[in-house]
Amino acid sequence: MKLSFKRKAIIGMVHLGALPGTPRHKMSMTEIIETAVKEALIYNSHELDAVMIENMHDVPYLNRKVGPEITAAMTAVALAVQQEIEIPVGIQVLAGANTDAVAIAKAAGLAFVRAEGYVFGHVADEGYMDSDAALLMRYRKSIGADDVGIFTDIRKKHASHNITADVNLEETIQAAEFFLSDGIIITGAATGKKAAIEDVKTAKKASKLPVLIGSGISEENIESYWPFADGFIIGSSLKEDGYWMNAVDKNRVDSLMEKVKELREK
Template sequence: MAAQLGVYPRKPSAMAELFGTEKTLVGAVHLPPLPGSPSYRGQSVAELCRFAVEEAQAYVGNGFDTVIVENHWDLPFLKPGEHGYEVAATMGVITAAVVAELGAKVGVSVLSNAGQCSVAAAWAAGAGWVRVNQWANAYVANEGIIEGQAASTTRYRHAIGADPVRVFADVHVKHGAHAIVADRTLAEQTEDAEFFDADVLIATGSRTGHPTSVAEVVGIRDHTQLPVVIGSGIDPTNVGPLLAECDGAIVASAAKENSRWWGRVDPEKVRAVARAAGR
């Protein structure tokens, strides 16, 4: 941690390992409902793979560096430990199709907060990283009480030989009341996530698509030696000032045809974000 550099040795940058670029732009591939979801309508896994690859190509072909694959239409979200075998299997196969196009810099996020399932899918697919929203502490979310996944996920990752998979962990998690009794400051939550062995920290707004404040980014950056990326609310108007304070951004809503997370990726909107970021 930044305040105790003599105690916690600095890790090699996971951003440099994975991407080799400065100010990395990551597009979010929001998959249709998957097998096991109440809204699943029987599409073949091959069809779902084609969708994911098309979305990924729309991002990377228009100025972004890579993507993260998410089961964002599996609503309502299950809590960690409740996901069936079909989720890890389907996410692994779909992500592998994207990895075949883009390489190991692809990420995986199984919602909600399913660290072990995400690691299983990423390792099977050859993906390099996962996003876990609540890594340390706990919070009250739409799904109920969500506990940090660091202890179980790191042990599972090691048990299956997936130690190379890096963890991008949110700080001050969106969609919830933070730390139950709100007695953990932003600085403390940042230090907790680093102490629990995250590799990259994520700053977000309060909901999907809501802007992340510069103050939030700086507040996290100033209390960690890990890379920091933006996790929500990036658009052409704010990408420049926000990227100036961190190492990258995950973008979705601003790149969609309807400016909402559930739309298809619009190549021109992707280019607009990339241009504003100096690409």
């Protein structure tokens, strides 16, 4: 099922428990899957437009290559979530493991992936990350996954972009569009940090692609961004105490979606 932007899309994050082989791994795969499905069902019951799963607890993150154990584990989770909910499911594999994400999406029938490091190299906290648009799009074609949307971070969070300081935001966005991105993601400097509204406005002017905000959105500030974005990827503010490491809080989800309903009816 494709993610539609006919109305502004609300995408809820499911941050998986630390996966096998990572330093904080404790839960069994059965527990990781059950927890992910439980959180996805909360989003589904509150009529969000999509869910995205991510291996956020796998710190410290590897750079591009995550290992078969991570790809296998996330495929198992993705299949379970996809089978239990009615709304589209997407995936991001940290850090920058974009071909793995597309492979999982193809195997599990997911709608989209979030890809970092798509255009222009940058220095992330995992080290230097080169751009991978050409490799990724050829890989998507080679496995027959053209129906998997690839939404791409622009000047991604948790990274330094000084090496491309002479390339402005508009030019970076236009490069992603030229390199066949399916959507643009604008973020703040870190997880839970707000994106600059001016950056979102620039993205809307620079490209005909859907523009999503990928960090820092909450019930309290979504109205400010509402006129300028096509989608909102929301994680931290929907967790207990508004902290990304905690479980999804259905009361926070309910409160956010009440606000979204108001905005949609205006």
